[in-house]
Amino acid sequence: MQRIAFIGAGGITFAHKKAFLQHPSQLSVAGIADPNLDAATKLAAELGTGIPVFADHKEMLASIKDRMDGVVITTPHFLHLPMASDVLNSGLPALVEKPVCCNTEELRLLHSLEKPGAFVQAGQMQRFGREENWIKDWLGSDKFGDPLLFNLDIYQNIEGDTGGREGFWILDKRRAGGGIVISVAIHILDLLRYWLDDDFVEVYAWGRLDPPFTHGDESTVAATLTTRRGVMGTLNCSYTTKRCPYSQRTMLFGTHGTLYQHMDQPVAAVQACGTHGTAITWWGKIDGHWQPPVASVTIRQQHGFDWFVLKEPFPYLSAGPSNRKHLDVVREELFEEIYQIEIQDPA
Numbered sequence: 001m002q003r004i005a006f007i008g009a010g011g012i013t014f015a016h017k018k019a020f021l022q023h024p025s026q027l028s029v030a031g032i033a034d035p036n037l038d039a040a041t042k043l044a045a046e047l048g049t050g051i052p053v054f055a056d057h058k059e060m061l062a063s064i065k066d067r068m069d070g071v072v073i074t075t076p077h078f079l080h081l082p083m084a085s086d087v088l089n090s091g092l093p094a095l096v097e098k099p100v101c102c103n104t105e106e107l108r109l110l111h112s113l114e115k116p117g118a119f120v121q122a123g124q125m126q127r128f129g130r131e132e133n134w135i136k137d138w139l140g141s142d143k144f145g146d147p148l149l150f151n152l153d154i155y156q157n158i159e160g161d162t163g164g165r166e167g168f169w170i171l172d173k174r175r176a177g178g179g180i181v182i183s184v185a186i187h188i189l190d191l192l193r194y195w196l197d198d199d200f201v202e203v204y205a206w207g208r209l210d211p212p213f214t215h216g217d218e219s220t221v222a223a224t225l226t227t228r229r230g231v232m233g234t235l236n237c238s239y240t241t242k243r244c245p246y247s248q249r250t251m252l253f254g255t256h257g258t259l260y261q262h263m264d265q266p267v268a269a270v271q272a273c274g275t276h277g278t279a280i281t282w283w284g285k286i287d288g289h290w291q292p293p294v295a296s297v298t299i300r301q302q303h304g305f306d307w308f309v310l311k312e313p314f315p316y317l318s319a320g321p322s323n324r325k326h327l328d329v330v331r332e333e334l335f336e337e338i339y340q341i342e343i344q345d346p347a
């Protein structure tokens, strides 16, 4: 039985808590820390009985550290570094929601605190999806061939996220670390790295700074990117799209085939068009049903984390070691470059 504590009891815990509710014999909640004690108490009641709640994560670590095997950190981005540092310094591992930190300098600092048994796993949960891992295998096959070109799209309507709350932390670069790229496009950028076992080495980005975002928090970005292997492509992402029919879409072109992944229900689909353009695969039909991606990937992510805590084999592990490598790949300066949001001359 893994005893996991939460720091942060906000919106995204709806996805994390499903892992605990579905696997009560493997996972238990050791405690919950959030200065919003109402939110912490509500989450505690949903996850079990007698779960202690704390207004301060340091108080939680001091009181029940010996009854914890790991910590899930789901707080605003600027708190990730200090909180994850406190967890690592307590000798415990932390699963930190994306983005692990606000910039690469913070990430290096956090990385330097890691030691055996006290590590950070990035909350890049899309790496843990069944669909995503099926795609990774397919992209490595001769049906797809060598990757040449990608088109990445990811969009959200910020009004839906904030519910009209003014001054919400994600609107402010000083608390979010950045805008649409660090908060949302990070998913699709990370997935491409994972799928291709590659990383971005060159980025040209153009951005918009539309309200309600403040202090240089970019709302929209168009970028061209090149990877170490020479794969090139585009990223389009925005927080200010209205009534967009989908939120995430990838096209990836190889020497033998094309991948099209469209993430949203009710038309979520993977089409993998093989060597002669005739073999079209709809993942939903192979699987017989479609599971909501957020729930299933977060549950697998939690299991990946538990595997690292336990250091025992786990079926979904294929994504585990690569997920840890995330710390290294983010270090490639992509985000520092993209945040400059300057028009650059490709020449």
Ligand SMILES: NC(=O)c1ccc[n+]([C@@H]2O[C@H](COP(=O)([O-])OP(=O)(O)OC[C@H]3O[C@@H](n4cnc5c(N)ncnc54)[C@H](O)[C@@H]3O)[C@@H](O)[C@H]2O)c1
Binding pocket: 007, 008, 009, 010, 011, 012, 013, 033, 034, 035, 036, 039, 055, 056, 057, 074, 075, 076, 077, 079, 097, 098, 099, 123, 125, 183
């Ligand atoms: N993986 C995904 O798809 C996904 C989706 C949404 C959010 N997220 C990430 O989850 C994290 C949290 O986002 P959210 O949407 O849940 O935000 P949120 O604002 O809904 O929740 C944040 C919580 O942190 C709490 N908090 C603030 N200060 C704290 C402190 N000092 N100690 C403990 N708790 C504190 C707040 O009271 C709040 O309950 C972010 O990193 C975000 O990017 C990930």
